[in-house]
Amino acid sequence: MKQILSLNVNGDDYQIAAYPSQTLLDVLRDDLRLTGTKRSCGTGTCGMCTVIIDKKAVLSCLTLAVECEGKTITTIEGISNPDGTLHPIQKSFVENGAVQCGFCSPGIIMTAKALLDKNPSPDEKDIKEALAGTICRCTGHFKTVEAVQKAVPNIHKESGNDSEEK
Amino acid sequence: MTAKKNNYGVVGKPQPKLDAPLKVTGRSEFTDDIRLPGMLHGKIIRSPIAHGKIRSINTSRAEKLPGVKAVITHQDTNGLMVGPDQMLLCDETVKYIGDEVAAVAAIDEDTAFEAAELIRVKYEPLPALLTLEQAAKKDAPILHQYYEDNFADERTTVLGDPDAAFEKADHIRIDEFTSSPNHNCFAELHIAVADFSRPDKLTIWSPTQSAILFQKALAQNLGLSEGNVRVCNLNTGGAFSGRVSAKPHHYIAALLSRKAGRPVKIMADADEEFIICRSAGRNKYRIKTGFMNDGTVKVIEADFLHDCGAYVEEQFVLLLLAECALHLLYKIEALRYQGRLVYTNNIPYVYHHGGGMSPVQFALGQHLDRIAQDLKMDPVKLQLKNAVDKGYTTINDTHYASCGLTECINKVSRKSGWKRKYNRLPPYCGIGIGCGVMSSGGKGMWMHDTSAAFIKLSEDGKASLFTGLPDMGQGSHTTMAMIAAETLGIATDDITVVSGDTDIAPFDVGAFSQRGTFTTGNAVKNACLDARKQLAKTASEKFNVKTSQLVFFGRKVFPKGKPDKAISFEDIVFDTLHCAEGRFVMGRGFYNSPTDKPALSYSFGAQIAEVEVDPETGEVKLLKMTVAHDVGRAINPLAVEGQLDGQVFSGIGQILYEECCMENGQILNPSRLDYALPRPFEIPQIERIIVETHDPYGPFGAKEVAEGPMVTTAQTIANAVSNAIGHPIDEIPITPERILKLLKQKKQELS
Numbered sequence: 016m017k018q019i020l021s022l023n024v025n026g027d028d029y030q031i032a033a034y035p036s037q038t039l040l041d042v043l044r045d046d047l048r049l050t051g052t053k054r055s056c057g058t059g060t061c062g063m064c065t066v067i068i069d070k071k072a073v074l075s076c077l078t079l080a081v082e083c084e085g086k087t088i089t090t091i092e093g094i095s096n097p098d099g100t101l102h103p104i105q106k107s108f109v110e111n112g113a114v115q116c117g118f119c120s121p122g123i124i125m126t127a128k129a130l131l132d133k134n135p136s137p138d139e140k141d142i143k144e145a146l147a148g149t150i151c152r153c154t155g156h157f158k159t160v161e162a163v164q165k166a167v168p169n170i171h172k173e174s175g176n177d178s179e180e181k
Numbered sequence: 182m183t184a185k186k187n188n189y190g191v192v193g194k195p196q197p198k199l200d201a202p203l204k205v206t207g208r209s210e211f212t213d214d215i216r217l218p219g220m221l222h223g224k225i226i227r228s229p230i231a232h233g234k235i236r237s238i239n240t241s242r243a244e245k246l247p248g249v250k251a252v253i254t255h256q257d258t259n260g261l262m263v264g265p266d267q268m269l270l271c272d273e274t275v276k277y278i279g280d281e282v283a284a285v286a287a288i289d290e291d292t293a294f295e296a297a298e299l300i301r302v303k304y305e306p307l308p309a310l311l312t313l314e315q316a317a318k319k320d321a322p323i324l325h326q327y328y329e330d331n332f333a334d335e336r337t338t339v340l341g342d343p344d345a346a347f348e349k350a351d352h353i354r355i356d357e358f359t360s361s362p363n364h365n366c367f368a369e370l371h372i373a374v375a376d377f378s379r380p381d382k383l384t385i386w387s388p389t390q391s392a393i394l395f396q397k398a399l400a401q402n403l404g405l406s407e408g409n410v411r412v413c414n415l416n417t418g419g420a421f422s423g424r425v426s427a428k429p430h431h432y433i434a435a436l437l438s439r440k441a442g443r444p445v446k447i448m449a450d451a452d453e454e455f456i457i458c459r460s461a462g463r464n465k466y467r468i469k470t471g472f473m474n475d476g477t478v479k480v481i482e483a484d485f486l487h488d489c490g491a492y493v494e495e496q497f498v499l500l501l502l503a504e505c506a507l508h509l510l511y512k513i514e515a516l517r518y519q520g521r522l523v524y525t526n527n528i529p530y531v532y533h534h535g536g537g538m539s540p541v542q543f544a545l546g547q548h549l550d551r552i553a554q555d556l557k558m559d560p561v562k563l564q565l566k567n568a569v570d571k572g573y574t575t576i577n578d579t580h581y582a583s584c585g586l587t588e589c590i591n592k593v594s595r596k597s598g599w600k601r602k603y604n605r606l607p608p609y610c611g612i613g614i615g616c617g618v619m620s621s622g623g624k625g626m627w628m629h630d631t632s633a634a635f636i637k638l639s640e641d642g643k644a645s646l647f648t649g650l651p652d653m654g655q656g657s658h659t660t661m662a663m664i665a666a667e668t669l670g671i672a673t674d675d676i677t678v679v680s681g682d683t684d685i686a687p688f689d690v691g692a693f694s695q696r697g698t699f700t701t702g703n704a705v706k707n708a709c710l711d712a713r714k715q716l717a718k719t720a721s722e723k724f725n726v727k728t729s730q731l732v733f734f735g736r737k738v739f740p741k742g743k744p745d746k747a748i749s750f751e752d753i754v755f756d757t758l759h760c761a762e763g764r765f766v767m768g769r770g771f772y773n774s775p776t777d778k779p780a781l782s783y784s785f786g787a788q789i790a791e792v793e794v795d796p797e798t799g800e801v802k803l804l805k806m807t808v809a810h811d812v813g814r815a816i817n818p819l820a821v822e823g824q825l826d827g828q829v830f831s832g833i834g835q836i837l838y839e840e841c842c843m844e845n846g847q848i849l850n851p852s853r854l855d856y857a858l859p860r861p862f863e864i865p866q867i868e869r870i871i872v873e874t875h876d877p878y879g880p881f882g883a884k885e886v887a888e889g890p891m892v893t894t895a896q897t898i899a900n901a902v903s904n905a906i907g908h909p910i911d912e913i914p915i916t917p918e919r920i921l922k923l924l925k926q927k928k929q930e931l932s
Binding site for chain 2: 044045048049050051052053054055056057058059060061063088090091092095101105108109110112114115116117118119120121124140142143146147150151152153154155156157158159160
């Protein structure tokens with residue numbers, strides 16, 4: 016039997032009928048057609064389906080949709096600025112060549128965003144640790160880690176943190 | 182890294198990938214994102230045993246399950262063969278764990294899974310041949326009944342006079358090496374969406390490295406004309422030598438769709454992916470080399486055995502590439518080579534990233550490192566002594582019009598501080614060098630090596646570039662746009678790349694054999710020169726100069742030396758289109774290397790690795806990689822860096838971590854958690870050195886940077902680890918267990 020769920024995804028409220036066995040990943044991709052979140056292993060081993068639930072980076076393939084009742088979910092489609100310009104992490108990934116096939120990029124970017132939301136000044140070790148659960152075959156993690164590092168000052172700029180330092 | 186200055190407007194300037202903004206916002210479309218009306222989900226029923234007879238297949242319960250729309254077995258395939266020895270769905274025998282036996286399509290994934298469970302197949306197990314040693318034995322049972330032995334394919338080459346050369350050599354060294362099965366591990370799992378609901382036209386969506394090879398194979402095997410097979414390759418989530426040919430699941434999706442009259446999607450499960458992929462099997466390498474007191478390598482004799490698993494697909498490429506690795510890099514006088522593929526009851530093994538070259542070059546690199554030690558010679562000096570150079574012609578008549586090998590070796594040696602470090606590091610710290618060569622193109626591997634391209638100019642002075650070259654992440658579409666922009670004298674973002682649909686795109690063999698930048702790049706350049714010629718007619722009339730006197734640069738056209746007279750590119754296009762004849766500008770270009778060798782151009786690389794080994798745990802810590810690659814010219818230095826990174830990563834994985842642990846034909850670790858890909862904290866510091874030698878045949882002098890760097894990484898790290906532990910390395914990947922075994926062995930040897 017399907018259940019009716021209330022989810023807030025990228026700032027929009029949805030009511031969705033989902034089976035108790037349905038994962039959040041299935042609901043995002045198949046019901047809401049938010050296909051930016053990628054389906055790969057389905058068993059929590061690759062990190063490509065990472066979304067942010069209430070500020071935490073979570074594997075949506077291992078999360079049942081029913082667990083998300085009343086929660087705030089952010090996907091890759093929901094992090095660009097309201098005017099459509101890219102989030103500093105997205106921009107840094109583009110400019111620094113951290114995107115190749117791009118299949119893992121949404122998961123990595125969401126993981127990085129959760130990290131930077133919590134820790135606005137991570138060092139290289141923090142970034143590597145945070146990204147350890149995401150697989151990226153093409154870039155070999157070199158430029159993804161670099162892109163997250165380079166995004167840090169721009170996030171400060173956008174959130175106005177740097178003016179405090181002055 | 183900064184780009185060298187040149188006179189180009191576009192070429193050589195770091196350019197972010199044109200499709201990157203789509204990819205970072207989740208708007209890029211991959212095959213799993215497609216949802217067609219009435220689309221069904223397919224599931225393949227596979228053999229659970231490595232070898233056996235099929236006694237019976239009962240599909241009746243599955244067929245009765247509500248929601249099931251099609252069930253197929255060998256009775257529905259009309260004897261369809263997907264290879265010389267492989268039936269699409271097995272009729273009498275199964276030959277590996279995972280062999281395709283039946284398939285179902287149902288309204289949703291859950292129903293398809295349930296139906297698959299309801300199909301009853303009875304097997305009578307047969308003894309299985311699980312190692313290549315077993316299968317290569319003279320009295321081994323024959324796996325394919327029409328053959329005399331288990332050797333699926335063989336390649337023998339003799340160049341020069343090996344016996345005489347060995348006779349003259351001061352020393353002879355023989356080494357043997359083994360590499361273990363491993364897996365390509367793409368981000369995007371194998372997937373196919375097929376719409377064959379119209380019996381005369383098949384449309385198939387799939388990630389691929391070659392839409393044309395897919396189209397050809399599907400058309401031939403399904404009895405359609407090539408034009409009636411439409412292959413749509415949207416974005417491809419990584420390929421790494423593993424998506425060149427159509428695989429059984431593509432055909433199965435097509436046949437299920439035909440039977441059900443609705444589109445069908447088949448996507449691999451996480452563990453099924455390790456079977457579907459056809460990665461690398463176990464390989465054994467025996468190398469014998471004759472060399473002189475001064476380190477000159479004179480002659481190589483090699484005997485390679487490759488486990489090709491149950492069926493032959495494109496493994497012949499392994500045999501060909503392995504041979505190239507032996508005679509293209511060093512100035513040898515003679516070669517004797519034998520490569521053989523051995524059938525076993527394992528998964529059909531093709532190759533991992535690098536076309537199987539990573540383990541071959543590991544073997545050759547370790548072998549040469551030991552020669553240097555035999556002679557008490559610095560390995561860098563040994564590499565320099567034997568390195569090929571510009572103008573050199575190899576023993577198989579391959580001529581090098583450009584070659585930066587010596588420059589690469591010198592640069593990595595200097596930048597890494599080799600002289601300060603070699604044999605001067607603390608215990609269990611090591612440094613090693615490796616070198617590699619790679620062809621820019623793959624002639625002889627497939628029937629032809631042709632690429633074609635169209636460029637269509639719009640009234641506003643922008644252009645659409647039509648190419649059949651897939652972009653699997655390497656950035657080929659951006660590189661092609663840059664080549665087009667440079668040739669037309671406009672900007673990269675004036676170009677829209679149109680690709681990914683065989684109904685629209687011109688012929689292109691595909692993105693493999695390092696042929697994209699070189700071969701398709703030349704075709705794109707030719708297409709743009711053709712378009713420019715059409716525009717030059719208008720411009721030469723306006724300026725009253727010969728067409729050869731025109732300059733196309735910075736979105737302007739002007740007579741040579743008179744930039745003040747410039748007319749905008751847009752105006753020239755507009756005036757051409759709206760002249761009395763209405764000359765619509767569409768350029769056509771094509772390219773096929775005019776050679777009977779694999780390629781006209783070759784790239785070269787050298788790398789140095791620095792490692793630290795923990796003698797207690799056997800763990801290798803990779804500290805730094807210094808990587809130089811002769812790319813001819815870096816069209817897009819940002820993409821070149823990305824290619825260097827990705828390949829170094831892949832080399833690290835193949836040499837230190839990645840292994841499919843096999844037991845009785847079964848992979849024990851078919852999960853990305855248990856199959857150890859390197860993680861971010863295992864990534865070393867990297868220093869990238871781009872060497873430019875301006876190849877006369879490449880577009881703007883460019884050569885490959887597709888798999889060249891990666892064949893060098895594995896041997897480099899192996900040599901560094903060997904240097905650290907003071908013991909040669911015979912078997913890869915060099916896992917902690919193997920290191921501890923070697924350290925124990927070393928202790929015993931010393932006592």
